[in-house]
Amino acid sequence: MAEPYSHRNLLSIKNLTKRYGALTAVDDVSLEIRPGEIFALLGVNGAGKTTMIGCITGLISRFEGEIRIAGYDVRKDYRIARQLVGLVPQELNFDGFFPTAETLRYQGGYFGHRANRARADELLETFSLTEKADANTRKLSGGMKRRLMVCKSLMHSPALLFLDEPTAGVDVDLRENLWNYIRKLRDSGTTIVLTTHYLEEAENLADRIGIINRGRLLRVDSRDELMRLFGRRWIEVRLSGPVPSGLMDRLDDFQPETPAPDRLRITFSEPAHHGSCDEAPVKRLMREIQRAGLEMETLEGGRNRLEDIFREVVHSDA
Ligand SMILES: Nc1ncnc2c1ncn2[C@@H]1O[C@H](COP(=O)(O)OP(=O)(O)O)[C@@H](O)[C@H]1O
Ligand SMILES: [Mg+2]
Incomplete structure (x- = not known):
């Protein structure tokens, strides 16, 4: 019924x-x-x-x-x-x-x-x-x-x-x-x-x-x-020389990674407000690179794709 x-x-x-x-x-x-x-x-x-x-x-x-x-x-x-x-x-x-x-x-x-x-x-x-x-x-x-x-x-x-x-x-x-x-x-x-x-x-x-x-x-x-929880942006730079460990330490809150000796990638949360772009992590990265006496050769950035979110979701469920 x-x-x-x-x-x-x-x-x-x-x-x-x-x-x-x-x-x-x-x-x-x-x-x-x-x-x-x-x-x-x-x-x-x-x-x-x-x-x-x-x-x-x-x-x-x-x-x-x-x-x-x-x-x-x-x-x-x-x-x-x-x-x-x-x-x-x-x-x-x-x-x-x-x-x-x-x-x-x-x-x-x-x-x-x-x-x-x-x-x-x-x-x-x-x-x-x-x-x-x-x-x-x-x-x-x-x-x-x-x-x-x-x-x-x-x-x-x-x-x-x-x-x-x-x-x-x-x-x-x-x-x-x-x-x-x-x-x-x-x-x-x-x-x-x-x-x-x-x-x-x-x-x-x-x-x-x-x-x-x-x-x-x-x-x-x-x-x-x-x-x-899962929306993240990343920036990856190629530097004029190998990434020193001191630089990695100073960027600790951005989960720094080195995909290659002269490449540095940082990851950070999406800005809280839709559409607006929080420039702080980029500025911070530039400052620290300069401070380490290095130059930036290339820069690319992006955001997490659906596949990345899946990986994280499956991981966090396990
Ligand atoms: N009529 C069907 N007979 C056998 N397998 C099916 C049939 N319809 C869907 N599937 C299978 O079920 C799974 C889910 O399909 P589907 O619901 O179409 O996925 P989605 O819409 O998310 O792309 C797939 O592996 C698909 O091959
Ligand atoms: Mg379908």
Whole structure:
């Protein structure tokens, strides 16, 4: 029997396991999604993200464990549960020879004909596709196609929307544009779970981030907490001579390393504030190099990649 929605979680996953023969694609995952949040499921290809979404949205019905949406069991109460979720899949899911607006109107029989039309028009407007309403969908740009997929998933006004790798293969400008639409959607009351293998995407969009690897949900943190714990920048310089040990000692609080005798690398935490760049470690490094009577030949820098964070997360879990 359906249980009334009496708790604070919109989605509740308990001990979800999905096996394909000997392969465990999702391994004992438990997770709660709160109403109104953007949650990012972050993991490399093959981590189990799409499989997990498939179990939640009803595409996969054979799994171990329990999944409830607003209290409704996705298998026992699937009719209600499915009304509550929308899915934007990884691949394009519409016919290129159909006009944009028609594509939406034909999506599902959730409303009467007139209501369908009004909802389609409203979504086209929200996602800046009104101009293309009568164009065949194959004429849309990549970014517009993605937005149309989002519109399609929203026709029945789901409370919880899944976006499976919404910006994979989308160029950087369009990515930012899509992020803005996703934020707008959340601001209008839709709870969002997205999967991504871009750390940058999770960092920019998500309130909370779950890291999944080999089917296991390794940890769930708020975005700020994750970046505080694992977000690191590094600078590596090549010097005019070998790195003296005194220099290493003086830079002790920056975890100095020498990848080669004349190379020095320091690592430090991300600045607390997004976007602003804390120059202190660079200045400190320059001063100490000068003080050691050396010159800097080359300088490069970067930040931790997803893979680095995984390594640290797996390490800290062990
Ligand atoms: N239908 C299937 N049959 C067998 N193995 C599958 C099937 N779907 C996914 N897998 C495997 O399950 C693992 C997780 O895949 P997937 O959920 O697609 O990962 P992700 O979406 O994170 O890239 C991968 O090893 C993949 O090869
Ligand atoms: Mg996938």
